[in-house]
Amino acid sequence: MKIGVLGTGMVGSAIATRLAETGHDVRMGARQADNEKAKAWSASAGPRGSHGTFADAASFGEIVFSATRGDTALDALAAAGKDNLKGKVLVDVSNPLDFSKGAPPTLFTGSGDSLGERVQRAFPDARVVKALNTVNANLMGHPDRLGGESDAFLCGNDADAKGRVAALLREFGWKSVIDLGDIRSARGMEAYLLFWLAVSGAVKTSNFNVRIVR
Amino acid sequence: MKIGVLGTGMVGSAIATRLAETGHDVRMGARQADNEKAKAWSASAGPRGSHGTFADAASFGEIVFSATRGDTALDALAAAGKDNLKGKVLVDVSNPLDFSKGAPPTLFTGSGDSLGERVQRAFPDARVVKALNTVNANLMGHPDRLGGESDAFLCGNDADAKGRVAALLREFGWKSVIDLGDIRSARGMEAYLLFWLAVSGAVKTSNFNVRIVR
Numbered sequence: 323m324k325i326g327v328l329g330t331g332m333v334g335s336a337i338a339t340r341l342a343e344t345g346h347d348v349r350m351g352a353r354q355a356d357n358e359k360a361k362a363w364s365a366s367a368g369p370r371g372s373h374g375t376f377a378d379a380a381s382f383g384e385i386v387f388s389a390t391r392g393d394t395a396l397d398a399l400a401a402a403g404k405d406n407l408k409g410k411v412l413v414d415v416s417n418p419l420d421f422s423k424g425a426p427p428t429l430f431t432g433s434g435d436s437l438g439e440r441v442q443r444a445f446p447d448a449r450v451v452k453a454l455n456t457v458n459a460n461l462m463g464h465p466d467r468l469g470g471e472s473d474a475f476l477c478g479n480d481a482d483a484k485g486r487v488a489a490l491l492r493e494f495g496w497k498s499v500i501d502l503g504d505i506r507s508a509r510g511m512e513a514y515l516l517f518w519l520a521v522s523g524a525v526k527t528s529n530f531n532v533r534i535v536r
Numbered sequence: 537m538k539i540g541v542l543g544t545g546m547v548g549s550a551i552a553t554r555l556a557e558t559g560h561d562v563r564m565g566a567r568q569a570d571n572e573k574a575k576a577w578s579a580s581a582g583p584r585g586s587h588g589t590f591a592d593a594a595s596f597g598e599i600v601f602s603a604t605r606g607d608t609a610l611d612a613l614a615a616a617g618k619d620n621l622k623g624k625v626l627v628d629v630s631n632p633l634d635f636s637k638g639a640p641p642t643l644f645t646g647s648g649d650s651l652g653e654r655v656q657r658a659f660p661d662a663r664v665v666k667a668l669n670t671v672n673a674n675l676m677g678h679p680d681r682l683g684g685e686s687d688a689f690l691c692g693n694d695a696d697a698k699g700r701v702a703a704l705l706r707e708f709g710w711k712s713v714i715d716l717g718d719i720r721s722a723r724g725m726e727a728y729l730l731f732w733l734a735v736s737g738a739v740k741t742s743n744f745n746v747r748i749v750r
Contacts, residue, residue, distance in 0.1 A: 432647065510735070
């Protein structure tokens with residue numbers, strides 16, 4: 323499948339690399355077409371990797387990952403272009419963390435809204451799925467790097483879109499993908515990061531995840 | 537040990553009952569001394585149970601559980617009285633959920649504050665420990681009711697107070713108690729509830745918890 327990845331940081335690179343490894347054609351998008359990180363990534367990614375602007379990557383992908391920093395996600399998506407996202411599965415991986423007043427951060431959306439919902443409202447013709455924001459970049463594509471099974475979570479308004487993202491997550495190695503319902507559940511998935519940060523401090527690693535125990 | 541429990545609802549009753557079962561003398565506190573639920577609880581609790589006003593329960597306890605609804609917690613603690621809480625371990629179990637605009641709820645503290653911190657600020661001479669707010673009443677005292685091991689979390693500014701609460705949790709059956717640091721981590725423990733609610737909807741039960749997988 324052709325997949326666009328918006329973002330050249332640790333998260334964008336990890337997802338783009340894993341998608342190429344699992345057999346997809348991946349175009350990494352950046353603000354500028356000659357972005358050095360995107361060039362380096364596509365040079366190392368082999369024949370399945372390419373790079374371009376945000377619009378190039380969005381136009382290329384049947385599925386598009388929004389993997390920029392949370393506070394620039396809507397700008398990057400605007401640069402990607404509404405027409406290039408129309409009807410597409412748009413996977414929102416970003417978190418609305420505001421570190422401007424130091425740690426612990428706040429949620430710049432407040433608790434009654436979410437970045438996932440803001441993306442869906444701004445791009446009503448895209449089929450937004452919130453996913454992978456609850457683990458670090460190292461684990462997103464490699465849940466097997468943990469010492470036991472843990473759970474992936476997703477939410478969104480479009481059942482077909484969620485099914486397609488769940489299939490990608492299974493290719494990444496996720497054996498359990500829990501559907502949390504419509505895009506409003508992005509509030510919970512994003513607020514979870516405040517808990518994640520506290521746990522990370524306590525266990526002294528960001529390489530962890532949760533398993534739901536019933 | 538003598539322990540006061542403020543609150544007569546499902547959470548207060550579950551904690552009070554489990555404390556009495558594990559050998560503590562428990563006084564349940566309510567706004568009115570003749571509260572019907574508190575009377576019924578102490579009648580059923582055996583010789584270790586008694587009841588009274590919030591102030592009676594706080595005065596009685598060496599450790600005091602704040603187990604009212606989140607939106608009435610500070611009022612209940614004010615009725616309990618600063619002098620009755622001075623120097624004591626005050627276990628804050630409540631969540632700052634605001635359902636006034638329907639579900640999903642918001643956090644009435646916002647994401648840059650927490651009920652745990654508000655309680656600590658309002659009662660600076662109490663040693664506040666946030667605990668047990670991440671599971672339902674049925675599991676708080678009985679983690680063995682789940683099909684596998686899961687984790688309890690706590691946070692607070694006073695190491696001795698956290699150690700005493702962790703000891704109570706172990707008496708309840710919690711084998712893993714993770715210390716998330718100072719009381720600011722109550723933000724994460726409370727924001728987690730938005731995630732908890734989404735997961736609860738997905739797995740169609742409130743009888744679940746998380747296990748940290750590394």
